[in-house]
Amino acid sequence: MKDKPLVSLISAGLSKFGKLEGLYAREIFAEAAKEAYERCPKLDPKKDIKALYVGHMGESYEHQGHTGATMADWAGLLHIPATRTEAACASSGAALRTALQAVLSGLSDVVMVGGVEKMTHRSTADVTEYLAMASDFPFEQWQGMTFPGLYALMATAHMHEYGTTEKDMATVAVKNHYHGSLNPKAHMQKEITLETAMTSRVVAWPLKLYDCSLITDGASCLILTKPELASKFTDTPVHIVGSGQASDTIGLYERESLTSLAAAKLAAKQAYEMADMKPEDINIAEVHDCFTIAEIIAYEDLGFCKAGEGGKLAEEGETRLGGRIPVNTSGGLKSKGHPVGATGTAQAYEIFLQLTGQAERRQVKDAEIGLTHNVGGSGATATVHIYRRG
Amino acid sequence: MKDKPLVSLISAGLSKFGKLEGLYAREIFAEAAKEAYERCPKLDPKKDIKALYVGHMGESYEHQGHTGATMADWAGLLHIPATRTEAACASSGAALRTALQAVLSGLSDVVMVGGVEKMTHRSTADVTEYLAMASDFPFEQWQGMTFPGLYALMATAHMHEYGTTEKDMATVAVKNHYHGSLNPKAHMQKEITLETAMTSRVVAWPLKLYDCSLITDGASCLILTKPELASKFTDTPVHIVGSGQASDTIGLYERESLTSLAAAKLAAKQAYEMADMKPEDINIAEVHDCFTIAEIIAYEDLGFCKAGEGGKLAEEGETRLGGRIPVNTSGGLKSKGHPVGATGTAQAYEIFLQLTGQAERRQVKDAEIGLTHNVGGSGATATVHIYRRG
Numbered sequence: 001m002k003d004k005p006l007v008s009l010i011s012a013g014l015s016k017f018g019k020l021e022g023l024y025a026r027e028i029f030a031e032a033a034k035e036a037y038e039r040c041p042k043l044d045p046k047k048d049i050k051a052l053y054v055g056h057m058g059e060s061y062e063h064q065g066h067t068g069a070t071m072a073d074w075a076g077l078l079h080i081p082a083t084r085t086e087a088a089c090a091s092s093g094a095a096l097r098t099a100l101q102a103v104l105s106g107l108s109d110v111v112m113v114g115g116v117e118k119m120t121h122r123s124t125a126d127v128t129e130y131l132a133m134a135s136d137f138p139f140e141q142w143q144g145m146t147f148p149g150l151y152a153l154m155a156t157a158h159m160h161e162y163g164t165t166e167k168d169m170a171t172v173a174v175k176n177h178y179h180g181s182l183n184p185k186a187h188m189q190k191e192i193t194l195e196t197a198m199t200s201r202v203v204a205w206p207l208k209l210y211d212c213s214l215i216t217d218g219a220s221c222l223i224l225t226k227p228e229l230a231s232k233f234t235d236t237p238v239h240i241v242g243s244g245q246a247s248d249t250i251g252l253y254e255r256e257s258l259t260s261l262a263a264a265k266l267a268a269k270q271a272y273e274m275a276d277m278k279p280e281d282i283n284i285a286e287v288h289d290c291f292t293i294a295e296i297i298a299y300e301d302l303g304f305c306k307a308g309e310g311g312k313l314a315e316e317g318e319t320r321l322g323g324r325i326p327v328n329t330s331g332g333l334k335s336k337g338h339p340v341g342a343t344g345t346a347q348a349y350e351i352f353l354q355l356t357g358q359a360e361r362r363q364v365k366d367a368e369i370g371l372t373h374n375v376g377g378s379g380a381t382a383t384v385h386i387y388r389r390g
Numbered sequence: 391m392k393d394k395p396l397v398s399l400i401s402a403g404l405s406k407f408g409k410l411e412g413l414y415a416r417e418i419f420a421e422a423a424k425e426a427y428e429r430c431p432k433l434d435p436k437k438d439i440k441a442l443y444v445g446h447m448g449e450s451y452e453h454q455g456h457t458g459a460t461m462a463d464w465a466g467l468l469h470i471p472a473t474r475t476e477a478a479c480a481s482s483g484a485a486l487r488t489a490l491q492a493v494l495s496g497l498s499d500v501v502m503v504g505g506v507e508k509m510t511h512r513s514t515a516d517v518t519e520y521l522a523m524a525s526d527f528p529f530e531q532w533q534g535m536t537f538p539g540l541y542a543l544m545a546t547a548h549m550h551e552y553g554t555t556e557k558d559m560a561t562v563a564v565k566n567h568y569h570g571s572l573n574p575k576a577h578m579q580k581e582i583t584l585e586t587a588m589t590s591r592v593v594a595w596p597l598k599l600y601d602c603s604l605i606t607d608g609a610s611c612l613i614l615t616k617p618e619l620a621s622k623f624t625d626t627p628v629h630i631v632g633s634g635q636a637s638d639t640i641g642l643y644e645r646e647s648l649t650s651l652a653a654a655k656l657a658a659k660q661a662y663e664m665a666d667m668k669p670e671d672i673n674i675a676e677v678h679d680c681f682t683i684a685e686i687i688a689y690e691d692l693g694f695c696k697a698g699e700g701g702k703l704a705e706e707g708e709t710r711l712g713g714r715i716p717v718n719t720s721g722g723l724k725s726k727g728h729p730v731g732a733t734g735t736a737q738a739y740e741i742f743l744q745l746t747g748q749a750e751r752r753q754v755k756d757a758e759i760g761l762t763h764n765v766g767g768s769g770a771t772a773t774v775h776i777y778r779r780g
Contacts, residue, residue: 105491
């Protein structure tokens, strides 16, 4: 384990996740920013924060692009450099990587990074269409392919190759709904049974309703600084000790494997090497469970188990609160919700709470090392970050 | 003038700008990348380039988001970290700032940055609607405001406050069309007369057809590295010695001034301070002439003349080839064209050609210091970069 962190998180904020009627994305982002400011009273946002990066996937939802500048203004940060990043559902994972580089570059000592999406005012058909823009237009969208279909292809390949079952996937859903029931900011705070999940209606076989993440409104943010400045703002920072990002073909049809994401494996490798850590060092993780099969594949890509054993890991309860490595204690995209642009930094928010002992009913005792895994589209982008309690 | 550059440009590429029928954005970007690779034979792109940042404004044109990963693959860079940045028409100016930070951060030694937009396959009405997403939805778009209208408000305010005339604006158009006529990659390679410009049809008074930039397809890219590594790749690098970025309210209606862009002034101040230079040190500039009035305001915001004297500067021929400070020798957005996401790094491409003596018929003799000024929307984002011949 390396001693020197890359950067330090000094605060974090999250809006309520859910169906936030009557609000614009900018108002939701302001709610997340307010929490981050209140958590860190020694920070003078207007004076201290020198740049903003905002993950935002779709300008179509609100017919509003130019999100960086808009969010800067609504977070009380008028005139600072503000840039939107987009990498599909990994938009704010990519923003975090970008913000981290901004701090390391020496150009900005204190940087805010976050993400936002307002989705629920649109019909499910509209949302499905907008989300599909993260896949390949000529050979996927144009053929009528949407994301449940793409992940269903991965699921059937995984079932075929490794014997993964529909029950394995449903187990992930049950776990994440249990975790979400303990998170007062989660979109769906209700437990479900295995039977509810298994008998829910088929969206794209083998994926059923409860295998799919939620269409949600929400925003998240973090405040980063140089490790040597962290103590100026807080006594309980969380350090980022590893960062990885990688890309892959936009089209699933061009990949060498359907049962693993090369970009996620590469990003994880970079992050582990940078942190000088192994998968066994990780105490808790937030992974990109846009569909339950994606969480199973994430276990394998991140090295929490061997290839093909992700379903078993879930079945054995190892990734449930109380297990060896609790995954998605926030409820994950499945139960906390998936406001796509906000997801990457919302994952980091959960790790921040956990490593600073503020996760209340879902607190993992003595958690010291955390990991986030954020995936864009069907895996053309992945970011992995590793965190250490300060 | 500071000795130590921030980063060094070792190559640059630009696709043909124009109506590129039958091509996807990814193919246009590949054309720009190919030129950058061919200009720098000592570079092994697949081995050397460690990250990609792509400015891309609109997912609506091709129903295609997730542009970072897509362009990485089509530029032969599969698996590297690849992120799209969006800041309206300053998307690749913001990408350049982001890429520069990636190099300075120490995480990536050699970084590619570029921009791309495919627009001409859409109707003018569609394009106008998509561009409008860079303005405020609730108080501008919703009221029917589009960009010619927003810049017309700035133009009338400038006329009212300073006596700027329609002829001043037309003079900018004539100059940029002259410059564009010397650029084989420009969209419109034809000279126009003052009369043609003055009598062209009104789009949003006082802005007429020839006061407006073009709807264009195109892509641009740059390759950056640490100054100490530049000599490994080229004998003629161009150094970036100053970088500034700032933001403002998304809505024009909230600004303190309609005759100046606060974000551009702030970005310029940062860039000049970082470079330890003054406006008088600049030999050539590429500025954001989305409308002719924007170029006049740019002269003033960048300190090339006093506030209110931009029209006079144009009339006196000081910014024409052969003048004191030639501006938009490429033809600018007005004549070279404005594929929005590509514009910021296309400006840097022109400066790269000029400072390495490769600008052929439009070469400015002995140019040593260049500047780029890239504006998003009606001024909610601005980036300014300063370059020095290596």
